[in-house]
Amino acid sequence: xxxxxxxxxxxxxWIVAGIGLVVFASVLGLMVWDAVAGDQxxxxxxxxxxxxxxxxxxxxxxxxxxNDGGETAAEVVVDGESPTPGGQTETASATLxxxxxxxxxxxxxxxxxxxxxxxxxxxxxxxREP
Amino acid sequence: MSRRASPSRKPAPRGTSRHFxxxxxxxxxxxxxxxxxxxxxxxxxxxxxxxxxxxxxxxxILSFPLLVGLSHYSGFEPTFGWVDDVVDTFVACAVGFVSSxxxxxxxxxIEPGMxxxxxxxxxxxxxxPASIGALLAAGQFASREEREADQKRFRKYQGELFLMMVxxxxxALSMAPTDEMMLIAYxxxxxxxxxxxxxxxxVMHAFVHAVESSGKAYVPAGTPFWSVxxxxxxxxxxxxxLISAIILWAFERTDSSGPATLxxxxxxxxxxxxVGAGAARLII
Numbered sequence: 244x245x246x247x248x249x250x251x252x253x254x255x256x257w258i259v260a261g262i263g264l265v266v267f268a269s270v271l272g273l274m275v276w277d278a279v280a281g282d283q284x285x286x287x288x289x290x291x292x293x294x295x296x297x298x299x300x301x302x303x304x305x306x307x308x309x310n311d312g313g314e315t316a317a318e319v320v321v322d323g324e325s326p327t328p329g330g331q332t333e334t335a336s337a338t339l340x341x342x343x344x345x346x347x348x349x350x351x352x353x354x355x356x357x358x359x360x361x362x363x364x365x366x367x368x369x370x371r372e373p
Numbered sequence: 374m375s376r377r378a379s380p381s382r383k384p385a386p387r388g389t390s391r392h393f394x395x396x397x398x399x400x401x402x403x404x405x406x407x408x409x410x411x412x413x414x415x416x417x418x419x420x421x422x423x424x425x426x427x428x429x430x431x432x433x434i435l436s437f438p439l440l441v442g443l444s445h446y447s448g449f450e451p452t453f454g455w456v457d458d459v460v461d462t463f464v465a466c467a468v469g470f471v472s473s474x475x476x477x478x479x480x481x482x483i484e485p486g487m488x489x490x491x492x493x494x495x496x497x498x499x500x501x502p503a504s505i506g507a508l509l510a511a512g513q514f515a516s517r518e519e520r521e522a523d524q525k526r527f528r529k530y531q532g533e534l535f536l537m538m539v540x541x542x543x544x545a546l547s548m549a550p551t552d553e554m555m556l557i558a559y560x561x562x563x564x565x566x567x568x569x570x571x572x573x574x575x576v577m578h579a580f581v582h583a584v585e586s587s588g589k590a591y592v593p594a595g596t597p598f599w600s601v602x603x604x605x606x607x608x609x610x611x612x613x614x615l616i617s618a619i620i621l622w623a624f625e626r627t628d629s630s631g632p633a634t635l636x637x638x639x640x641x642x643x644x645x646x647x648v649g650a651g652a653a654r655l656i657i
Contacts, residue, residue: 250388252460259397263463266470270497271433277490278427315423343422347486373423 282313288342288367290321292360293349304358305351306365310342316370317341321350323365325358333358341373400465400507404472407506407543412476412499416550421495425625429498432623436501439542440465442535443508461508469503470496502546505539533591534608540653541613541646542620548645549620555630558637566640573613573640573647578606580651613646614639 293305308321319339324332335352342348352358411417444461474496477483483492548554561569581601585592592601618639621627627635 252457253388253390253393255390256393256460256464259467260460260463263467267463267466270493271430273490273493274426274430274433278430281426341419343488343491345488346491373419
């Protein structure tokens with residue numbers, strides 16, 4: 244054993260260790276903050292029209308679902324109702340596996356007639372606690 | 374240490390940045406090798422956003438002394454004191470975080486529109502196994518001299534038990550997030566559970582015996598069966614069950630189950646934990 248005194252820690256190691264410290268502290272800090280002061284409210288889901296475009300022999304309506312609540316929702320069912328010029332209503336539904344707190348997920352509906360951005364009704368009808 | 378004949382093949386001396394960068398490359402390799410099974414487990418992604426934050430924080434806090442201990446016993450650089458150990462631990466955290474983050478990003482699991490809590494939760498959870506990998510596998514790729522120095526430290530009793538704990542955590546962590554742990558526990562009768570306990574102890578003792586006869590173990594070869602069984606195998610199994618219970622609790626796998634199912638699940642996960650504990654010496 245010729246290493247009696249410990250060799251100095253090279254500058255590169257200090258830098259990487261510094262990054263590690265920041266990473267560790269920020270992940271731990273965020274988790275503690277979330278646990279203590281974080282939002283614990285039930286899921287609050289809003290669904291918006293993202294885009295409407297022709298697709299195949301019909302139309303594709305892409306939607307954006309957003310959860311503003313503090314808890315994650317699983318198996319979120321999103322329903323869409325589009326009134327047709329003939330006075331009837333076309334319906335479609337989609338299931339999102341997970342919609343975490345304060346996050347967004349996207350999906351789409353296929354309609355036979357062109358949906359109108361102003362009259363189409365989108366909403367989340369159910370979810371499950373993960 | 375004796376000087377080699379070919380000076381051009383000599384590794385960079387300790388304490389230089391070049392020597393450190395070689396260690397860093399090893400650490401990245403280790404983090405990916407050990408982290409990949411969990412990076413490709415979808416339950417881990419989900420736990421990243423819906424797991425209880427308080428429990429994850431506690432898991433993080435508990436893992437810190439574990440990583441420091443691992444850095445002391447193994448690690449990608451031979452360490453000389455607690456400052457070195459702590460610095461190495463933070464290096465391993467950085468390596469674990471960066472490698473997990475890059476891989477999750479490439480898998481399309483981190484996207485705009487996700488909350489900071491979701492992104493950091495996903496990466497942070499994967500950082501734990503990846504950092505263990507960074508410290509462990511770097512030891513795997515270490516030179517012969519360095520490995521021999523490590524082996525010596527493990528020959529103490531607390532070193533032996535610590536190594537068993539690391540092995541148990543390692544294997545249990547890879548299995549705990551999956552639904553199969555609960556499913557298996559539901560299907561087992563008390564007779565099955567008892568059988569699994571016996572098998573766990575048997576497999577563990579076989580590993581302990583194999584290590585013992587290789588001359589690397591804390592107990593010298595020729596120690597009577599009951600002595601090794603009581604001093605190594607039984608404490609090792611208790612450690613495996615404890616680790617299994619802590620991990621299941623942290624991942625919220627135990628919340629809605631009754632005491633019998635709970636015990637069954639702990640013993641089911643205790644099986645891979647026991648195998649990991651027993652095999653630790655052969656793997657690490």
